[in-house]
Amino acid sequence: MKKPPRTSSADETDISRAAAEWFARLLDEPNPAAHQQFRAWLLEDERHAQAYAEFERLWSGAGLVGESGRASSLSRRTMLKGGGLVIVAGGAGFAGLTLLRSFGDxxxxxxxxxxxxxxxxxxxxxxxxxxxxxxxxxxxxxxxxxxxxxxxxxxxxxxxxxxxxxxxxxxxxxxxxxxxxxxxxxxxxxxxxxxxxxxxxxxxxxxxxxxxxxxxxxxxxxxxxxDIETRLAWRSGKLVFLSAPFGKVIADIERWRRGKIVLMDPELADRPVTLIVDVKRSDRILDTLQLGLPVRIVTISPWLALVYNR
The missing domain is CATH 2.60.120.1440 (Jelly Rolls)
Structure with a gap:
């Protein structure tokens, strides 16, 4: 697997994508060389650690616990200890910040x-x-x-x-x-x-x-x-996209489905997509995307999915 791109841009989408690539790589390549490169990437920008910590949170939030109530001993989790686990504590503040929104009346x-x-x-x-x-x-x-x-x-x-x-x-x-x-x-x-x-x-x-x-x-x-009826189809449990950029489609879907969906190929974000999604079946949304579009989806956990060109 090629080395994930170094990201110094302020574009949060690029940083999130790079973090996802590192996450996927460390699951597959538990070797010292990969961890050394990963640490170098973390030190380039504090936002890199924050973004990666979010992926750690999404992975560990899958609720993988044994009957005793303690976290099960997962080989993937062990792989991450070489570099990712150390930043969880620092990233906790970042994860918390994403939840600090005004609730209103x-x-x-x-x-x-x-x-x-x-x-x-x-x-x-x-x-x-x-x-x-x-x-x-x-x-x-x-x-x-x-x-x-x-x-x-x-x-x-x-x-x-x-x-x-x-x-x-x-x-x-x-x-x-x-x-x-x-x-x-x-x-x-x-x-x-x-x-x-x-x-x-x-x-x-x-x-x-x-x-x-x-x-x-x-x-x-x-x-x-x-076409107001199409635009407001969410009121009847549907999302209707007519030649909409795939990046916007994903952003809309994430409001209806728990977890994070990351487009791993940058060109996917601008690809026009025509699709109807039944948001009342949120558990089937990823299947709808994979069946209706030329993409491949890798599900890391119930809270994290990576989308690749197919």
Whole structure:
């Protein structure tokens, strides 16, 4: 096996991929030369140790214990003692940091959806890994979306406008149903009924039924006609991807499935993918990917899977 690439880039995806390659290599090559090279890679950048510690956590989190309740003696685990195990303690802080998020008044975890009814009767559907808080007064109704995506069915109250706010924008209902999503690349708004007023970066746009827009890199896009039903298929337990970059597909799937999926070949991230995933069968998602796409998936544990070109 060739030596995993040395990574000094700030790109977290590259670092995560390199950590995964080292993890896979140390499972297969328990020799001093591999461990020496591994240690050198760890010392290049503190983020390397943090990323590798996350893989250690995902591996050890598989719950492989014997009947006595003590961890079983695994040869793979023993292999890692030469270099990986020593950084688990240092990486624990990193793993903890990834879990330190604001919970808000309402929130969901991985694979969890929820519908809540606010004091004014407005209904909000939360997708997985979502959190928001509410701020209602006599003159206004505000929802602060911290992460994830919500679908809002607003109860009209002309004396108290209803708005969803994020760090990037404000989406004010004009008597409507709409979705606001915080994604890695920015924030998006989708309207299924009536209209929404969106303001961001000093600009104002009116979104009508069947339209969407996004806020990316300080710029608010123009409204565009969108297949809203496909985009919001998560509300009925489906994820529908039409020529979507595989990297985005994986990021979306990870909100519905516990564990980490790593694309081991960089070119895979940009590959366009058309796929329908039944998120109600999260245990079958990896099978769906492998059967529907030209990829090979190596499952390291229930919490960790590596995806290769096939």
């Amino acid at each position: 309402y929130s969901t975890g991985t694979g969890e959806t929820k519908t809540v009814t606010l004091p004014d009767g407005t209904r909000i559907e939360l997708s997985p890994q979502t959190a928001f808080s509410i701020d209602f007064s006599e003159k206004a109704r505000r929802v602060r979306l911290m992460r994830g995506e919500i679908f809002v069915s607003v109860v009209a109250d002309p004396s108290r406008p209803f708005a969803v706010e994020t760090d990037d924008l404000r989406a004010t209902a004009l008597g409507t149903q709409y979705s606001v999503a915080i994604e890695p690349e920015g924030t998006s708004v989708f309207v299924t009924q009536h209209a929404v007023e969106v303001t961001a970066a000093g600009r104002r746009e009116i979104l009508n039924e069947g339209q969407s827009l996004s806020y990316r890199k300080g710029r608010l896009s123009d409204p565009v006609e969108t």
